[in-house]
Amino acid sequence: EVQLVESGGGLVQPGGSLRLSCAASGFTFSTYWMNWVRQAPGKGLEWVANVKQDGSETNYVDSVKGRFTISRDNAKSSVYLRLNDLRADDTAVYYCAGGNGWLILTWGQGAPVTVSS
Amino acid sequence: ENVLTQFPGTLSVSPGERATLSCRASHSVGSNFLAWYQQKPGQAPTLLIYGASNRATGIPDRFSGSGSATDFSLTINRLEPEDSAVYYCQQYAASPLTFGGGTKVEI
Numbered sequence: 680e681v682q683l684v685e686s687g688g689g690l691v692q693p694g695g696s697l698r699l700s701c702a703a704s705g706f707t708f709s710t711y712w713m714n715w716v717r718q719a720p721g722k723g724l725e726w727v728a729n730v731k732q733d734g735s736e737t738n739y740v741d742s743v744k745g746r747f748t749i750s751r752d753n754a755k756s757s758v759y760l761r762l763n764d765l766r767a768d769d770t771a772v773y774y775c776a777g778g779n780g781w782l783i784l785t786w787g788q789g790a791p792v793t794v795s796s
Numbered sequence: 797e798n799v800l801t802q803f804p805g806t807l808s809v810s811p812g813e814r815a816t817l818s819c820r821a822s823h824s825v826g827s828n829f830l831a832w833y834q835q836k837p838g839q840a841p842t843l844l845i846y847g848a849s850n851r852a853t854g855i856p857d858r859f860s861g862s863g864s865a866t867d868f869s870l871t872i873n874r875l876e877p878e879d880s881a882v883y884y885c886q887q888y889a890a891s892p893l894t895f896g897g898g899t900k901v902e903i
Contacts (some may be wrong), residue, residue, distance in 0.1 A: 724833075724841065724884055728891040738891040762860075774840055781888040782831060784852075786840035 681705040681785050683775045688790030692766055697789055699760040701775030706785075706793065708756040709733075714748060714783060715760045717771035727773070729781065765794045798823045798887050802896035809875055809903055817862055817870040817899045819885035824865045824888035832870045835898075836881045844883075845870060877903050
């Protein structure tokens with residue numbers, strides 16, 4: 680069974696940092712592009728970042744460039760998102776998602792991140 | 797950035813009817829790399845359609861996608877109560893990947 684399990688979410692103060700992790704199982708992780716997609720409370724989906732199979736290429740939405748860093752460890756079948764300089768508008772459920780090329784085939788259940796003082 | 801606009805925002809339909817959801821892109825979507833996702837309350841999205849018209853594995857043939865370039869649609873035939881959800885279109889042809897704002901289908 681294909682599974683993505685996020686962890687590391689929580690409450691953080693504005694300007695703070697957090698690291699999200701996503702553990703994959705049930706598929707050949709090293710063949711998938713991996714993504715992070717977020718959803719603010721009551722809002723739609725927003726793609727955040729992705730990383731190529733071998734980690735050699737990353738892409739980001741403009742609003743997080745310079746603050747967030749996506750990375751992966753194929754030996755651990757895991758993808759990470761480092762979130763720095765967090766702002767209130769970064770509050771969202773963060774989904775780990777992976778797929779064939781840039782097509783997202785599978786999603787985790789999400790990790791909530793709340794930025795508040 | 798390729799902005800995707802979905803309409804209508806909300807669609808109220810009866811069981812057994814047909815629903816047609818629209819998605820318009822601000823720029824042509826390369827290779828028709830347009831996907832549709834279904835999201836039910838409290839759940840992660842699931843892939844319905846990719847490449848504008850290809851059903852994902854396990855998706856019933858009541859769901860169909862069509863369109864090209866900047867205009868796409870998702871049709872749901874013979875609506876069932878379980879189809880109540882928010883539906884998102886997404887282009888995966890160019891970075892940044894972008895989603896439409898969603899259409900809520902109420903049954």
